[in-house]
Amino acid sequence: MSDILTVDGLRAAFGSREVVHGIGFRVGHGRAVGLVGETGSGKSVTVRSVLGLIRPPGRVTAGSAMFDGTDLLKLPPRQMRRIRGDRIGFIAQNPFGALNPILSIRKQFHIAMRAHRKISKEESYEAALIGLRSVGVAGPERVLAGHAHELSGGMAQRVVIALVMSMDPTLIVADEPTTALDLTVQRQVLDLIDGLIRDTGRSMLLITHDLGVVAQYCQDVVVMNAGTVVESGTVADVFGAPEHPYTQQLLAASAETPAAKPSEDPHVVA
Numbered sequence: 001m002s003d004i005l006t007v008d009g010l011r012a013a014f015g016s017r018e019v020v021h022g023i024g025f026r027v028g029h030g031r032a033v034g035l036v037g038e039t040g041s042g043k044s045v046t047v048r049s050v051l052g053l054i055r056p057p058g059r060v061t062a063g064s065a066m067f068d069g070t071d072l073l074k075l076p077p078r079q080m081r082r083i084r085g086d087r088i089g090f091i092a093q094n095p096f097g098a099l100n101p102i103l104s105i106r107k108q109f110h111i112a113m114r115a116h117r118k119i120s121k122e123e124s125y126e127a128a129l130i131g132l133r134s135v136g137v138a139g140p141e142r143v144l145a146g147h148a149h150e151l152s153g154g155m156a157q158r159v160v161i162a163l164v165m166s167m168d169p170t171l172i173v174a175d176e177p178t179t180a181l182d183l184t185v186q187r188q189v190l191d192l193i194d195g196l197i198r199d200t201g202r203s204m205l206l207i208t209h210d211l212g213v214v215a216q217y218c219q220d221v222v223v224m225n226a227g228t229v230v231e232s233g234t235v236a237d238v239f240g241a242p243e244h245p246y247t248q249q250l251l252a253a254s255a256e257t258p259a260a261k262p263s264e265d266p267h268v269v270a
């Protein structure tokens with residue numbers, strides 16, 4: 001199996017405090033990989049480092065992140081931005097962070113699509129309508145005419161997913177894309193991303209603390225603890241016969257919490 005992304009020896013620090021201690025993992029072509037670990041274990045810092053999104057005093061101090069033959073960690077910021085907008089789609093926890101508060105949603109689709117191909121306003125509008133419908137947005141004309149602040153959290157995350165998909169990325173990186181949403185919407189959004197990946201042979205790196213989500217949506221899993229990768233492999237192998245005590249603990253804790261199940265009450269947030 002060839003990889004779309006191979007991370008090796010990645011170290012990241014905030015000031016003099018190292019928080020990611022030389023980790024490695026891979027994302028295969030057409031694979032969905034879950035990155036799990038308790039809060040503070042370094043999941044977000046890892047993906048932000050790989051995507052060139054870490055801000056001072058944070059910095060990457062060592063390692064490589066090979067994406068399709070290019071080491072992302074060595075790219076100048078401008079080229080990294082280009083790859084991020086074009087070949088790697090990033091869906092963060094908070095959709096509003098990815099949307100511009102001043103520009104109409106229509107304009108944001110146009111800018112996203114124009115970044116990598118010649119496209120007229122009419123063409124980008126038509127493509128945005130199709131994209132929004134594909135992520136279950138009813139009345140996409142109204143959404144496109146409006147601004148981010150008029151959207152609910154679930155709707156905003158759908159808009160972000162449609163925006164990311166409009167760039168036709170090879171790899172989708174999602175950092176807890178649903179934790180800000182209520183449980184029923186969480187499932188809908190995950191099903192949506194899942195469908196978009198399955199139909200197209202794209203790859204995904206999905207950060208979550210919900211092992212049930214990994215079991216349902218991923219083929220491979222990487223387990224992080226305190227800035228190191230303690231175990232990785234197929235979900236069947238790792239969840240079926242966890243070798244590391246930390247993974248065993250995580251699985252035991254997850255079996256005790258019913259939180260992975262969809263709730264009756266749509267207002268309960270996990």
Ligand SMILES: Nc1ncnc2c1ncn2[C@@H]1O[C@H](COP(=O)(O)OP(=O)(O)OP(=O)(O)O)[C@@H](O)[C@H]1O
Pocket residue numbers: 014019037038039040041042043044045046058209
């Ligand atoms: N901007 C920052 N400044 C200083 N330290 C930071 C910053 N961001 C993260 N850290 C530290 O880096 C470590 C890893 O944090 P990270 O956000 O990657 O954890 P995480 O696994 O994503 O946790 P969560 O599940 O809560 O999102 C933590 O100890 C955190 O305190």
Ligand SMILES: [Mg+2]
Pocket residue numbers: 043044045175
């Ligand atoms: Mg995080």
